Each structure stands twice: as C-alpha cells, then as structure tokens.
Amino acid sequence: MAKYKTLDDFEIKDKVLLVRVDFNSEIDPQTKNVTSDVRIKAHAEATLKELAEKGAKTVVLAHQGRKGDPDYTPLKQHAEILQNILNCPVKYVDDVFGDKAKAAIKSLQSGEILVLENVRSWDKETKSGTPEDHSKTDLVQSLAPLADIFVNDAFAAAHRGHVSMVGFTAVLPSAAGRIMERELKSLSKALEKPEKPCVYVMGGAKADDSLEISKYVLGNGIADFVVVGGVTSQLFLAAKGVDLGKKNMDFLAKKELTGLIPGIKALMEQYGEKVVVPVDVALDMDGKRKEIDVSELPTEYPIFDIGAKTVDKYAKLIADAKAIVVSGPMGVYENKEFNYGTKKVFEAIANSKGFSLAGGGNTIAAIQEYGLSDKVGYISTAGGALIEFLMGKKLPGVVALENAAETKRI
Numbered sequence: 001m002a003k004y005k006t007l008d009d010f011e012i013k014d015k016v017l018l019v020r021v022d023f024n025s026e027i028d029p030q031t032k033n034v035t036s037d038v039r040i041k042a043h044a045e046a047t048l049k050e051l052a053e054k055g056a057k058t059v060v061l062a063h064q065g066r067k068g069d070p071d072y073t074p075l076k077q078h079a080e081i082l083q084n085i086l087n088c089p090v091k092y093v094d095d096v097f098g099d100k101a102k103a104a105i106k107s108l109q110s111g112e113i114l115v116l117e118n119v120r121s122w123d124k125e126t127k128s129g130t131p132e133d134h135s136k137t138d139l140v141q142s143l144a145p146l147a148d149i150f151v152n153d154a155f156a157a158a159h160r161g162h163v164s165m166v167g168f169t170a171v172l173p174s175a176a177g178r179i180m181e182r183e184l185k186s187l188s189k190a191l192e193k194p195e196k197p198c199v200y201v202m203g204g205a206k207a208d209d210s211l212e213i214s215k216y217v218l219g220n221g222i223a224d225f226v227v228v229g230g231v232t233s234q235l236f237l238a239a240k241g242v243d244l245g246k247k248n249m250d251f252l253a254k255k256e257l258t259g260l261i262p263g264i265k266a267l268m269e270q271y272g273e274k275v276v277v278p279v280d281v282a283l284d285m286d287g288k289r290k291e292i293d294v295s296e297l298p299t300e301y302p303i304f305d306i307g308a309k310t311v312d313k314y315a316k317l318i319a320d321a322k323a324i325v326v327s328g329p330m331g332v333y334e335n336k337e338f339n340y341g342t343k344k345v346f347e348a349i350a351n352s353k354g355f356s357l358a359g360g361g362n363t364i365a366a367i368q369e370y371g372l373s374d375k376v377g378y379i380s381t382a383g384g385a386l387i388e389f390l391m392g393k394k395l396p397g398v399v400a401l402e403n404a405a406e407t408k409r410i
C-alpha cells in the first residue's frame with residue numbers, strides 16, 4: 001500500500017481542491033512565451049481533466065521561474081494553454097491569496113477550474129522552513145480555510161520544501177495527484193529492486209549529478225553497470241588517466257568540472273568494470289566528424305561525441321538489460337555531425353525489451369526528435385527532482401504527503 005493518499009481515497013464531487021502542479025515551462029526570453037507545454041499537458045490530461053469530470057471545484061497553484069530570472073512570468077498564458085488542452089473554460093485571476101483570489105475561489109462551481117497567479121510573486125514562497133512553519137504563513141492561512149483537500153501533483157518541484165509544496169499538508173487532508181502518483185510508481189521501478197541487469201546511462205554535462213547518482217546506485221546494488229557519455233565521459237576518461245589534450249582539459253577546467261576527477265577515480269577503482277567508459281570518441285575537425293580510439297588521444301580537436309565502437313559496446317549492455325535509466329545525451333546531439341552516439345544509444349534503449357526510464361530536458365528533447373517517445377517505458381516530467389530521487393534523497397514534497405497520510409486527516 002502506498003504511504004501517501006491518492007485521489008482514490010477521497011470523495012471529491014463539489015469539494016474545493018487546492019491542486020499544486022508544476023507548470024514551470026521553457027520560456028522564450030524575448031517574447032516571454034511558453035515554448036514547451038509538456039508539463040501543462042501532463043497535469044491537464046492526467047489529473048485536472050479527471051477532477052473537472054468528477055465535479056470538483058479545482059484551484060490550481062503553480063510557479064513559473066524565479067523573480068529576476070528571464071523565465072519568470074505571470075500564469076495567464078499557462079491558464080490559456082490549459083484551456084486549449086482541456087477544451088473547456090479555465091478561469092484565471094492575477095492574485096494568489098488576496099481578496100480577488102478568495103472571491104474567485106468562493107464563486108467556483110462544480111467542475112470548474114481556476115488558475116491562481118504565479119505563487120512565486122509572493123516573496124515568502126521560496127523561503128526555507130519546516131512544514132509546520134510554512135503552515136502558519138499568510139498563503140496557507142488564507143487559502144486553507146477555503147479548501148477541502150490539498151492535492152500535490154507537482155513531482156517535478158518535490159525537491160523544493162517551499163511553502164506551497166509542504167505547508168498545506170500540515171493543515172488539510174492531502175493527496176498525491178495522478179502525475180505525482182505516476183512518477184513515484186515509475187521511478188520506484190528504477191530505484192527499488194529494479195529487474196536485473198540494470199544499466200544506468202549517464203550523459204550530458206552535469207557530471208557532479210552523474211557522480212552522485214553513480215555512487216548511490218552502484219553502492220546500493222541498484223545498478224549493475226553505469227555507462228557514461230557526453231562531457232561526463234570525458235571526465236571519467238581523464239580520471240582513468242587518459243590525456244584528452246589541452247583544448248579538452250581546458251574546457252573541463254573552464255566549466256569547473258576537474259575538481260570532480262578524484263571522486264570519479266575513487267568510484268572507478270571501487271567498482272571496476274561496472275563503470276563503463278568510451279573506447280573511441282568523435283572529434284570536431286573544423287566542423288567535420290572524425291572518430292579515433294581513446295588509445296590515440298591526446299588530440300588538439302574538441303571531443304563532441306562517443307564513437308561507433310563505444311555505441312556498439314553500450315548497445316550490447318542495453319540489449320541485455322531488464323531495466324535502463326537514461327539521463328543526458330551522449331554528445332553534442334543538436335549538431336547533425338555529432339548526433340550519432342545519442343541517436344544510436346537512445347534507439348538501443350527504445351528497442352530494448354527491458355523497462356526504460358528517461359528524464360531531463362535535453363534527453364526528452366532528443367527522444368522526441370528521434371520519434372522514440374512511444375518506445376521508452378516512462379518519460380519523467382521532472383529535472384532536478386528526478387536527479388535528487390535517483391541520488392536516493394528524500395524529496396520534501398513527497399515526505400510531506402507521507403506525513404499527512406499518517407495523521408489520518410481525511
């Protein structure tokens with residue numbers, strides 16, 4: 001039995017449901033328009049549609065960006081996108097918990113949806129504090145008396161212990177929404193007793209995250225192999241003592257990544273062949289792809305992809321795997337000359353009979369570009385929250401739901 005309540009545990013018809021979703025989307029810095037509606041669509045189709053159909057009065061609480069950042073915007077356009085997806089009227093009010101917001105909530109009819117203003121327009125939203133502290137804030141004290149149930153559907157923000165993520169669970173009956181439920185179930189498949197062999201494919205440039213995840217999944221017997229690509233794999237090669245050449249080493253130093261090398265070296269010494277690194281790489285020779293074996297390094301050209309021999313090696317491990325987790329591309333996949341590694345490895349994952357889970361912005365974009373979305377077992381809506389989950393960290397938003405379930409407040 002799940003440790004948290006779900007929508008199935010509550011009678012929701014005619015009830016006011018305060019639903020925290022994660023509408024935080026990519027924004028065009030010039031036009032301020034939402035450029036990807038993936039998250040809005042996920043919440044709409046999986047949770048908000050069901051609530052409207054069941055006759056709940058739904059109040060949506062969400063954030064977009066952070067004050068001062070280019071992607072910080074009001075939620076008016078998010079409400080319009082939601083309306084188009086659901087093909088039914090969605091109300092919006094440019095207020096979070098003032099008189100306008102309260103009046104709009106009180107006038108909601110069964111089956112209607114209201115989107116409140118960006119919760120981060122209230123400065124205290126992102127302040128740290130315990131759920132009990134947060135439950136005493138103006139936001140919670142103003143909105144909780146108007147609601148019957150709090151629903152947290154924002155798995156992608158569950159690594160944030162912000163007021164709207166954990167404050168309401170201390171005072172209202174609380175449930176996980178369908179996206180929260182789906183993410184937790186699918187991610188648990190990859191982390192709690194995954195079928196063996198289990199392969200983690202770690203690419204991209206966030207080598208610090210990859211190192212932490214590798215330590216956790218290898219240290220706890222979750223992964224049998226960690227295979228690396230992207231900038232991350234350059235650090236792994238450097239940690240093995242391979243001289244990548246001055247240009248590549250300078251690049252890693254400029255990105256402040258070389259400090260990770262001792263930790264990666266220790267990981268490789270401890271887990272030996274379980275950590276699988278490239279045997280060949282593709283160089284950017286004035287815009288043209290040239291593959292060389294790792295034994296031929298150093299080079300004066302930048303490394304932009306893994307090579308074909310590495311792809312074959314990784315594809316064999318992936319074909320034999322029963323569970324695969326992938327985060328991060330294998331190279332500079334945006335450039336056609338260097339998308340080979342990412343495309344082939346991702347195709348191998350899509351064709352594998354094992355359960356596969358993918359997450360992270362670039363990973364999802366590449367999967368969509370190659371038309372592989374339907375063949376990947378589960379695509380997470382989360383970025384940072386997924387990474388922290390895979391590192392074995394407890395996510396405050398999830399812990400708050402679990403604690404709420406224990407209070408038997410229903």
Ligand code: 3PG
Pocket residue numbers: 022024065066156157160383384385
């Ligand atoms: C995310 O996109 O990772 C979440 O929405 C959290 O956003 P934040 O990093 O601005 O807190």
